[in-house]
């Protein structure tokens with residue numbers, strides 16, 4: 001029984017142990033299975049997270065690449081303004097490197113120092129929730145250069161907390177430059193609309209505007225104002241003969257002389273070709289204005305040197321006064337213009353206040369100018385010839401061709417009345433050509449009629465000499481008329497050669513080689529220097545009649561006349577005294593051994609047919625001068 005009991009106990013023990021073992025194994029297996037499952041879950045989780053991180057990195061990379069592609073700079077900062085992120089464009093724009101970012105670049109470093117305070121204010125406002133949209137700042141690059149940019153920014157909020165700001169920077173250099181260029185172009189266009197491009201002076205539009213304002217001031221303060229219209233004398237001739245580029249340089253120099261010589265308060269403008277105006281305000285008396293006018297004339301007197309030319313300019317100035325001569329721009333302009341013509345009527349190189357009486361003369365002059373333009377075409381010009389006598393032989397050796405104008409309504413007009421106008425308007429060029437042609441044709445007729453050879457002298461104006469085709473013109477007329485060049489004498493004045501002696505020498509040498517003789521007219525009234533005179537191939541000096549007029553009563557004229565005769569002899573030149581009217585004058589000239597004479601004592605200028613008769617009569621003798629022939 002004990003044994004059975006022990007066996008039972010033993011069996012129970014075995015059963016218990018076995019059961020325990022089974023339990024332990026089952027528990028172990030259960031734990032083992034659960035561990036496996038959680039390892040699997042962990043693994044899954046790790047894998048999932050890994051994937052998520054990769055996706056995030058991928059997304060971050062894509063985001064970065066996309067942001068780097070943006071054409072504008074974007075940035076992020078932390079709350080204190082340290083730049084924590086920026087794209088490639090921001091790098092390029094600022095010139096900083098990624099390394100600079102790593103070493104703690106501050107946003108303020110990206111902007112000009114002057115913008116610092118405003119930047120700080122704006123930064124705080126953005127942190128507190130205000131959006132910044134397209135505000136202009138000046139970006140300062142790493143190399144110190146600056147550029148204009150538009151900044152937009154917003155706060156960055158993470159889990160309800162503001163962590164910093166993010167924003168964009170747009171470089172607007174091109175736009176700002178384009179706007180600047182546009183503004184400059186606008187300003188230039190505006191300037192050009194109101195200024196003369198050649199002289200930089202105000203033009204007519206600006207001048208009128210200034211005159212309006214000046215008149216308004218004069219009305220308000222009850223003051224006087226003067227308007228001076230300045231017109232260069234014979235400028236058209238300079239332009240035509242020397243070329244427009246020389247003309248332009250002359251105008252430019254004139255503008256400089258006037259600008260430098262006048263007070264800044266006086267408005268100076270160029271309102272047309274060679275027309276300048278001055279507005280003088282607060283004029284106390286006419287004397288005030290006369291002072292300015294005299295100053296202008298003296299400024300212009302200074303010769304202008306251009307290339308090989310030495311130009312002597314003069315001007316005519318017309319003056320109108322507010323309120324006496326007009327109360328508005330147009331009437332003041334009109335009266336000043338008329339006054340300018342009054343000054344021209346007086347011979348130029350002077351000024352004239354508007355006067356109603358002189359205005360009739362201006363009208364007359366304008367009519368005359370208009371008619372003169374048509375005189376050649378209407379065949380109203382004709383030539384008279386004044387004999388020149390050789391005192392030794394008493395023979396008529398030549399004639400001077402002198403133009404006359406047979407006007408349709410006014411009858412015969414003397415050259416003294418229209419040659420200055422022709423010179424001033426440039427009409428002397430076609431008129432002079434007509435004279436030369438007519439004189440050569442007549443000379444040829446005399447030759448053909450069997451008359452002894454007679455030299456024909458023709459006056460040549462300075463403006464003709466300056467024409468580029470002058471030599472061709474003379475040669476063409478000689479060829480076409482068949483007149484013997486040996487019988488042609490050209491009378492030139494000192495002024496025609498003195499402004500460009502070199503060119504004059506060249507031209508006159510050509511004529512001399514063709515056998516044409518050259519006489520210096522009005523000798524003694526100009527400024528020829530002896531050295532220049534020696535270079536000119538002259539054959540004759542003509543003593544001006546102003547010296548002969550008082551040669552017997554005025555010691556100076558007598559001295560000058562005898563000096564010229566002596567000079568001619570020394571230089572081997574013939575000398576003609578013109579304007580001989582009396583026996584006493586003739587006697588003086590004979591005593592001085594003057595070679596030839598011309599004057600009313602012998603004959604007035606005559607029509608061609610009367611010259612032939614005179615020749616046939618061969619009337620001159622050195623002891624008994626012939627009776628005066630009358631000019632018809």
Ligand SMILES: Nc1nc2c(ncn2[C@@H]2O[C@H](COP(=O)(O)O[C@H]3[C@@H](O)[C@H](n4cnc5c(=O)[nH]c(N)nc54)O[C@@H]3COP(=O)(O)O)[C@@H](O)[C@H]2O)c(=O)[nH]1
Nearest residue numbers: 402403414415416419435459460461579580581598599600
């Ligand atoms: N460029 C050109 N000028 C010309 C031409 N024809 C004339 N003129 C110039 O006009 C000015 C006046 O000329 P005119 O009225 O013909 O006078 C000439 C003579 O009549 C005058 N003269 C001659 N003798 C006397 C005299 O004894 N007394 C006196 N008071 N006058 C006299 O002199 C004039 C000639 O002058 P000049 O030419 O200097 O020899 C005059 O300046 C002419 O030059 C022309 O075709 N072209």
